Amino acid sequence: MKEAGVSPNVVTYNSLMAGATRGHTLSKCFDMFEVMLEMGIVPDAWSYNTLIHCLFKYGQPDEAYRVFNDILLQNIYPCQTTYNIMMNGLCRNGYIKNALILFRNLERHGYIPETMTFNILINGLCKSEKWKDTMKLFEELQQSGFSPNAITYTTLMKCCFKHKHLRKGLEIFSEMKNKGYAYDLFSYCTVIGALLKSGRTQEANKYVAFMIKIGYQLDIASYNTLINMHCKAGKLENAFNLLNVAEESGLECDIYTHTILIDGLCKAGNIVDAERHINHLNSMGFYCLVAFNCFIDTLCKLGHIDYALQVFHSMDVKDSFTYSSLVHNLCKARRYRLASELLLSSIKAGLKILKSDKKAVFEGLTLTGSVKDVQTFKLKVRVAKLLNY
DNA sequence: CTAGGGTTAG
Numbered sequence: 001m002k003e004a005g006v007s008p009n010v011v012t013y014n015s016l017m018a019g020a021t022r023g024h025t026l027s028k029c030f031d032m033f034e035v036m037l038e039m040g041i042v043p044d045a046w047s048y049n050t051l052i053h054c055l056f057k058y059g060q061p062d063e064a065y066r067v068f069n070d071i072l073l074q075n076i077y078p079c080q081t082t083y084n085i086m087m088n089g090l091c092r093n094g095y096i097k098n099a100l101i102l103f104r105n106l107e108r109h110g111y112i113p114e115t116m117t118f119n120i121l122i123n124g125l126c127k128s129e130k131w132k133d134t135m136k137l138f139e140e141l142q143q144s145g146f147s148p149n150a151i152t153y154t155t156l157m158k159c160c161f162k163h164k165h166l167r168k169g170l171e172i173f174s175e176m177k178n179k180g181y182a183y184d185l186f187s188y189c190t191v192i193g194a195l196l197k198s199g200r201t202q203e204a205n206k207y208v209a210f211m212i213k214i215g216y217q218l219d220i221a222s223y224n225t226l227i228n229m230h231c232k233a234g235k236l237e238n239a240f241n242l243l244n245v246a247e248e249s250g251l252e253c254d255i256y257t258h259t260i261l262i263d264g265l266c267k268a269g270n271i272v273d274a275e276r277h278i279n280h281l282n283s284m285g286f287y288c289l290v291a292f293n294c295f296i297d298t299l300c301k302l303g304h305i306d307y308a309l310q311v312f313h314s315m316d317v318k319d320s321f322t323y324s325s326l327v328h329n330l331c332k333a334r335r336y337r338l339a340s341e342l343l344l345s346s347i348k349a350g351l352k353i354l355k356s357d358k359k360a361v362f363e364g365l366t367l368t369g370s371v372k373d374v375q376t377f378k379l380k381v382r383v384a385k386l387l388n389y
Numbered sequence: 390c391t392a393g394g395g396t397t398a399g
Contacts, residue, residue, distance in 0.1 A: 048390095149393090184393090184394090256395055257395090258396090260396050
């Protein structure tokens with residue numbers, strides 16, 4: 001543009017800011033905003049929307065809120081999108097309450113929310129495990145004059161599946177189909193994924209058949225779902241064949257693809273290839289925590305707990321799955337002392353622990369340790385929890 | 390410029 005003698009305007013810089021946000025750089029987005037100011041170009045609502053979105057996306061809710069307040073003081077009027085971005089950003093940074101307060105305040109000032117606004121809040125409520133409030137808002141959406149769409153239904157379904165309400169989730173899928181929103185690839189992947197996870201292979205196959213019949217252009221996420229289906233059935237060869245099909249159609253496999261295949265290899269008992277695949281990923285600079293978790297869990301189940309511990313200690317990042325697999329399997333192997341130490345470490349790391357793991361450790365210690373040991377351990381757990389909250 | 394899908398433990 002510069003060479004052609006064309007001067008950039010506000011739209012040019014808005015585009016650059018949006019691109020920077022997608023390309024994962026907060027600083028670049030800011031740079032573009034500043035260059036725009038230096039050039040004497042006046043930012044518009046779009047510029048601020050993008051800036052606010054970028055700040056939320058990269059975990060700076062306070063700054064985002066400051067920018068929002070700044071524009072209220074200027075002559076720039078926030079639009080529907082501004083408010084949507086605010087509510088979405090608040091939800092994603094753990095401020096669902098504030099998002100709802102903003103929503104209700106806006107309503108009082110005559111703001112009419114659209115389907116997307118509801119979807120943002122429904123998603124936020126789902127993620128913060130508030131099922132009743134979620135359904136209340138869903139009711140509100142239906143009475144608002146706007147209609148729920150495929151995104152609304154998929155969000156609700158995923159929330160059901162996450163909380164093991166498989167039947168309720170399938171009911172929502174039926175409702176969605178009856179209302180004519182079923183021609184949607186995302187919703188099929190959600191349903192199939194949930195069925196596979198709960199071991200309902202037959203039903204999963206049924207929906208896969210529907211999905212194929214509709215004739216969607218499959219993307220990598222849907223291929224991952226199908227590859228997972230073959231892995232769960234123990235048909236590794238089919239899984240790898242499908243991987244080839246995906247790659248031949250120009251798709252690039254991602255971290256999910258690798259993880260699904262590694263888990264498939266593990267579950268098929270092929271720990272040699274699973275480890276090879278993990279090392280291959282590492283050598284390319286990918287650290288895949290979930291794949292490590294699958295590997296550790298399988299090692300434990302096959303009785304190689306000490307090797308699992310070795311892998312565990314070599315890991316830079318661990319999560320509740322990593323700890324839980326080891327704690328559970330150490331208990332099964334009656335190695336309660338070590339299990340209790342790991343359980344304590346995970347609490348200290350601020351991770352969520354399973355009731356079943358805690359129970360197994362307590363019962364194991366009670367069975368094999370002295371009463372004093374058990375009491376000391378309980379005290380340590382309590383202290384660790386207090387320090388976390 | 391903003392909303393939904395796909396991977397692991399129990």
